[in-house]
Amino acid sequence: MSHWLYNHQWHSAQQGIGDLLLEHELPQQPPKPEKDKVVAFNKVATMYIRYTLVFRKLEECYDQMVHPQKRRLIRHMLDGTIGRILEMKQELFSLELLEYSYFDDLLTDMKLTPADVELPIPRYFLSENAKVLKEREKLLGSILAQMEAQNDTKPEEEVTMTTEEAIQLIQVHERARQGQLRARFMKDIKLQAERDKQSELRGHPKLDKTMAATIIQKMWRGFSQRRAVEAMRAEELVFLGMALPVVKSQRHTAAYLARKTEEKRHGTQEQYEKEYIEALDTVKQRLEETEGPDVKEQMQDQIRQWFIETRDATGKFPDYPDEEEGGSEAIFKKREELKADDNEEGKGKKGKGKKGKDKKEKGKKGKKGKKGKKGDEEEESGFVLAPSNFVPTLNDSSLNYASTWQDRDESVNLLQKHDVELIKDAKRVEIEAEIRKQVDELMREELKNLKLAIEKDKGKGKKGKKGKKGKKGKKGKKGKKGKKEKDLTPDRSIEDLYTELVREGIIVKCPKTRLSEYVGEYSFLATTLRRSGIEPMPSVYDVKRLVTEHCILPMGSQAVHEKAPHIPSLMITGPRGVGKKMLLQAVCTEVGANLFDLTPANIADRYPGKAGLNMLLHMVFKVGKAWAPSVVFIGDCEKTWMKKVPKTDKVKLSPIFH
Template sequence: MSNAMYNKMWHQTQEALSSLLDKESETVMESQRNQGFIFQMLATFYIKYVQIFRNLENVYDQTVHPQKRLLIRKILDGVMGRILELKHDMVELELTEFHYFDDILQDLKLAPQQLDIPIPKYFLKEKLEVIKGREKILAQILADTGLDMAEKKYSVKSIPLEEAVKVIQIAERARQGRLRAMFMKQIFLQEYRAKQAKFLSEKVADLEAAALQIQKVWRGFHQHKKTEKLRQEEMIFLGMNPPPLFNEVSATIIQAEKVTSLRNEVQIKHEEKYREALVTIKDDLKLIEGPDIKENLQDQIRHWFIECRNLTGTFPDYPHVEEGGSAIIFSNKTPQQVTEDILASQEEEEKNEKNKKKAKKPKKPKEDQEKKSTREKSKEEDEGWKMSPSVFLPTMEEGNNVYKALLPHQALHPQPSPGPTHPPPPLVARQLQPSVVWIGDTEKTFYKKVPSAERMMEPKRLKKQLPKILRLLKPGDRILIVGTTQRPFDAELQSFCKVYQKIILVPRPDYASRFVLWKQIIQRNGGIITNALNISCLAKVTDGFTQGHIVQVVKGVLTDRRIHRQNYKPLVAAEFMAALTRMSPVYQEEEESFKDWYAKTPMGKKRALALTGGITEKGKGEKKEKKGKKEKTKK
């Protein structure tokens, strides 16, 4: 696409963002009590921000104007932050990490794929050198530890000479046996053909019957091909099968990819010119106009000092850096106003110091504090839910205002377009930010009781060290620690929940998810999906199996030999069924045990209280109040 097209896309996205910001500013002041309405509002904002993010990310990636890219990047960062804030609000509202937007997507006429959040392309482009450096470091680490599979050398075991001769003899005799069997088959076929020819030569050849037989076979074959072609055309017309050239890359897409790569090259050149221009213009300004500016500033400072002396009788002190330095002199104020402001600020500082010394308020009794807290809680309940203040809304509004002020006339003007499983030490992770640390079978670190088979490995040795390591991380560190487990109920819940801020229970995939998983995983592993492979049947049969089971089955069936044989022997569902029979699914009892364990986590408890209307909390409060009254009566 051309520059005009991307400018138009940016203009339309900015209009959508502006209207969305207006709606958000209206809803910030309103208080709501209906939880369903609140979720619908948050989900609608979330989906619209995702669409804006996708468009802005595309525009930022293809825009070649450096100043425009700075403004787009600022707005894009604000939109990404707002998406995270809305996601956090939805989690706090519904007390679950999974949300369903089916009805909202239907109202907005969007497909589920449009809700996906792609990884911004500039994440890789701007960190390309860093990524290459990391790859070298990891390759060196793998080479030093001997885990590099590409260069791994397998040891060869030596065998005695007699055993080697015996193996060679067995192989040679088997080869000779195969050759002899092939020769015997050829001799048998020659004798059979000779007998048949002798037998047929005695009969009188019926040419009409032979021709009729040939015609039957040919017409049947021709009609079968014709019927199969008509059936395929009908399925394509009904939308049940893709068109014949559906999976092939068109020439238009290839041309668009070439244009995209050329735009990226032009983008880099413009960025370099822009950075060079910033330096050269500043240097030229210093060289040409620097002496005149310096002389004018000195004259203004002298004039200011003389005016202050004429008003006060003495020369004033030069303003300190903390007070603003010489910037105070060049503000749009008279010398008298500046001196008054300095004196007023000094008096305010003295008053503040005196007030701090006197500010020793008496402590209120506990009863008053409890009454105050209950009043605040009742007040919050009466007011209802309000949207939490956003950190990123001001950034987006500022960027939107800059766009409206500077770039509305440039939005649609075209520009010349270019041509056609152990945690690493710190968590190392800090030096290679952003980084993800994966801990497999994380329940072993927090075992209630260590199994006898694993006592030698001391799996609980990190139980005390891991929280200490996590405390070393600062808020600015971009490190994500992910732990996975298949048996969370074997761990101590309290220490387990202290380490992990969020605990997500991944549910079993439903029919639609299993259908997509089978299709995608088979294609990613080199499989070809034809009409002979019934994906729907596989999705129905695998009810109860997880995503990991499907991956294991596909990798076990699609060996190199089977992939090469697909052209003349297509894949069928029965091949995957045989591998599934050797696996055990997740039964209903096991799934219930996972749900019961999750209900004991902090998020699970909050959700249970929300579903019951907070009855348990009220009961506890009443019991505490009754105990307090009894103690008072005893006293």
């Protein structure tokens, strides 16, 4: 697809976010509490669906757009949208107190299909960490290969045998071999004799040319007719849309061409990203060379002017703000604030007459309004959306989009490379901050020299008496610090701990499984059943959505993980063969997580005692945090609390992890 199409899709997604912010998130008047739970649920579910539609558009745009500066803004918006979806899920849970939420009736009203609102797994979860994941996978593979080599080189037990026993064993096998050959030879002779006898009884077959040609024609016509009928049936099925057309070469299919285009765009993204990073340094150097001296001189002139104005007003030079206070930047902020206050005072004098009239009117109304105070104090009970951690992010992104990209003319930038003017605007701020620090140091020295020169002129060379040092105030009592966890392995590196856990079978290699391989249907009658008082059985589609919301989306992005509500643990139950381990493998595959297997059968007798268990948990959490994301799997978790596991109930670890 073209650059224009993805730009249009981005604008559409941005418009959807803007509508949501205006209607629900940041309305002009605060919303009233909703007492009806059904209405509240429909409102939150509608917002959830609309955010999901925006999420799908942004995810595709971020994956396929090649403009590096646009992709950074889209990524910011994408993280905010994911976080808001998770917050909406939390709101749905607080309304119904149920893990599964059904809105098939809303999809019908909004004329959407389940495929339209399926939560996609962002592809940048893996693509942006591809190098780290490859190195980790390579390390795991090398450790497992070493373990296999060590197992293969173990000395086998030698079998002792006397010479007579060896000769006897060879004789037995040789006699058996000769007997088998003799029996096979006799069988062949017998079969050949029977064939010769039957051919003598039948005689030679009498077949003329006409009969032979007729038989050949008969067989060929039957074969050709059957082939023609099969071709006609295949064409009919394709015409009716019941079968796909047979393509001789996969290179000419639309899916193949689309996949190739996506791969080409990914390559262009990498190229443009490198060019953008190089441009950041080159543009900064040019600005420092061309605009840096002028900016420095202008700052010095402004600060000197401030010296003179302050001396004229107070009779002495001012104290220069410290670096902690902001330096010269704090000076100009104060001046701007003073100007703003002066402007407000000027406006206030003009409006005094009006205020006097308003006070009289308010005095009359105040007596009447006293009666209604009790009603205002009592807050109305009902459902109100909880404060969000991601609405400010979405609002900032929307403002950035409106000011930078909404009306920007990109007719010249057909290849969608980086915009140099935007880089200049960003780098000017950095250069100004760096130059300001240098100027502050110079101007502090200059101010110090000015003060010394004035003191010499006035004859104040003598040092004044030193004032008594004030008594040091008592230091406030430090708050009690929480106990820090002891590092049981301070002298060992993460790689060393990782290697040990792999050798002990705690870290296991997870098979590559995509969540899309967990196939199932959507339940279209769930809402109807729930309204009838029947709790519906969750479908495979609902299970996939729940796993995506609770496991994959919070772990895939650090920005989302820090702010979004997430559940640290999840229990998957069900009969054998429903796909519990497949979901576990899909979670690890989609986010590139390490898999720690703490199944009771797997850790039994490996780290015995309380000290051993503490060491195991310490190693697991230390490696898991250092090389996040990580998933801890505890199979047959109920056996952890059994005092004694029956022999008949012992389950070996599934070979799927080994």
